[in-house]
Amino acid sequence: MIAKTKLLMAALIAAMGAVSPVIAAQPLTKVIMTTGSFSEREAAMYVAQDQGFFRRYGLELTFVQVRSGPVGMAAIASGETQLHEGSATAAVLSAAAEGLDLVFVAGMINKLIGNIMATPKIKSPADLKGKAIAVTSASGGSWMFTTLALEYWGLDAKRDGISFRILGDESVRSQALLNESVAATHLGYTFSAPLIARGFTNLADLAKLPIPFQSTGVLTTRRFMSASPEIVEGVLRGIVDSLHFIAQPENKPAVLKSLMKGLRLQKVEQAIEGYDTLAGIYERKIYPRADGVRNVIRLLGMTNEKIRKLKAEDLVDDRFVRKLEKEGRF
Numbered sequence: 001m002i003a004k005t006k007l008l009m010a011a012l013i014a015a016m017g018a019v020s021p022v023i024a025a026q027p028l029t030k031v032i033m034t035t036g037s038f039s040e041r042e043a044a045m046y047v048a049q050d051q052g053f054f055r056r057y058g059l060e061l062t063f064v065q066v067r068s069g070p071v072g073m074a075a076i077a078s079g080e081t082q083l084h085e086g087s088a089t090a091a092v093l094s095a096a097a098e099g100l101d102l103v104f105v106a107g108m109i110n111k112l113i114g115n116i117m118a119t120p121k122i123k124s125p126a127d128l129k130g131k132a133i134a135v136t137s138a139s140g141g142s143w144m145f146t147t148l149a150l151e152y153w154g155l156d157a158k159r160d161g162i163s164f165r166i167l168g169d170e171s172v173r174s175q176a177l178l179n180e181s182v183a184a185t186h187l188g189y190t191f192s193a194p195l196i197a198r199g200f201t202n203l204a205d206l207a208k209l210p211i212p213f214q215s216t217g218v219l220t221t222r223r224f225m226s227a228s229p230e231i232v233e234g235v236l237r238g239i240v241d242s243l244h245f246i247a248q249p250e251n252k253p254a255v256l257k258s259l260m261k262g263l264r265l266q267k268v269e270q271a272i273e274g275y276d277t278l279a280g281i282y283e284r285k286i287y288p289r290a291d292g293v294r295n296v297i298r299l300l301g302m303t304n305e306k307i308r309k310l311k312a313e314d315l316v317d318d319r320f321v322r323k324l325e326k327e328g329r330f
Contacts, residue, residue: 149204
């Protein structure tokens with residue numbers, strides 16, 4: 001974990017060093033947000049940075065993509081970062097169960113999203129029995145999304161001989177599926193599109209399944225929230241501005257450009273599929289969802305007593321979102 005934290009610090013220093021002299025000269029408050037995700041779900045953050053929305057509220061926000069949720073939790077626990085963009089995963093709930101005063105202050109996406117993609121040989125969820133599924137980490141978002149989908153289909157990894165292979169982010173997992181070294185994996189819409197075009201099986205668009213989940217949201221600690229409420233509020237205001245910007249059709253070229261940059265895509269066509277899904281996955285009112293957190297506590301609590309003792313209501317705080325709604329921002 002120490003090595004991971006050192007790598008994160010190196011990335012943060014490099015990112016901060018990239019700030020232009022003009023911006024650095026302005027009286028902006030620096031804040032760092034991490035994420036362990038790498039998909040179109042981060043469009044709101046990419047656009048907010050590219051369009052300067054956080055600067056409107058006096059913030060110089062550095063958005064750092066780390067290898068996994070646990071790295072992000074380690075950074076926020078040590079005080080090296082102040083916020084994290086992520087979902088209700090094992091990393092988040094384990095950190096909370098160990099005493100970190102984490103809280104979701106917003107929920108930009110409050111449902112499972114993405115596709116469970118499989119090789120052409122797999123025709124139905126039942127065909128996954130005895131097969132290997134690729135995930136980012138042993139308990140991260142892709143594992144969580146996949147496990148909840150399997151549960152919905154009446155499948156159990158242990159009982160049905162389904163194994164998980166830890167391979168990395170979506171670009172790596174999509175390549176593994178393309179090579180058929182795994183039978184299936186969860187992918188965002190951007191990385192799913194080329195596989196669908198090549199005849200790979202889309203077992204489900206998870207956004208269409210009735211599974212409660214707190215997906216992409218903003219996490220911080222209650223300590224930081226109490227000490228710097230104006231920073232938390234400013235971050236959420238910047239995100240709301242970004243969501244409004246994304247929702248305007250005339251801004252499509254700028255959003256596609258941000259997606260290409262953020263996801264390191266070579267062609268605009270690769271970003272279109274992800275862009276087209278944004279209207280259906282982002283919330284208009286970015287309230288965090290206790291029922292979505294509760295569903296994950298239920299799942300992980302089956303094998304972790306500390307997580308089982310958590311209360312979903314203690315892990316969400318919607319005071320800032322309520323204030324924005326009263327102002328008519330939604």
